[in-house]
Ligand SMILES: O=P(O)(O)OC[C@H]1O[C@H](OP(=O)(O)OP(=O)(O)O)[C@H](O)[C@@H]1O
């Protein structure tokens with residue numbers, strides 16, 4: 001059973017608008033030394049932020065959600081995350097960007113690694129919201145956000161026909 005009963009599709013246009021709104025909010029709180037994107041979801045927001053905020057120093061923290069049933073994979077595991085590439089230092093003066101916080105699992109582990117970074121996301125759900133310093137849009141915990149890079153144009157069944165099924 002999935003805990004998600006609602007869909008929240010986001011177009012490229014909406015994502016661009018929301019990422020620009022986040023840039024405005026973050027500009028007011030600068031100056032910043034650079035941006036650290038949490039892969040992979042943080043990469044597109046990071047590209048928009050660095051353009052709007054005239055930031056040239058972009059780094060990545062590369063993570064994969066860790067399945068503890070995976071064989072032989074104990075190296076570089078922090079909580080539920082496998083760290084493929086970290087970042088030196090405590091994050092002071094840096095924006096740490098991800099596309100969203102949901103349960104807060106990813107944010108919690110990365111905040112331990114970079115406790116002084118300013119954690120920003122475009123979208124936040126209630127469980128993850130307390131871990132974020134700046135975000136733009138809140139959606140309910142039972143909503144699944146659909147990002148434009150995960151979607152393609154396809155035929156949409158008319159609502160009346162869906163009811164027949
Ligand atoms: O708050 P949480 O419950 O941890 O969920 C949020 C994380 O989940 C998604 O990443 P995902 O692990 O799906 O990987 P991806 O960014 O590589 O697509 C999203 O980009 C966040 O990083």
Ligand SMILES: O=c1[nH]c(=O)c2nc[nH]c2[nH]1
Nearest residue numbers: 102143144145146147150
């Ligand atoms: O595309 C996504 N949408 C979501 O709502 C979500 N929550 C965790 N990970 C997610 N990925």
Ligand SMILES: [Mg+2]
Nearest residue numbers: 039040041042
């Ligand atoms: Mg992610």
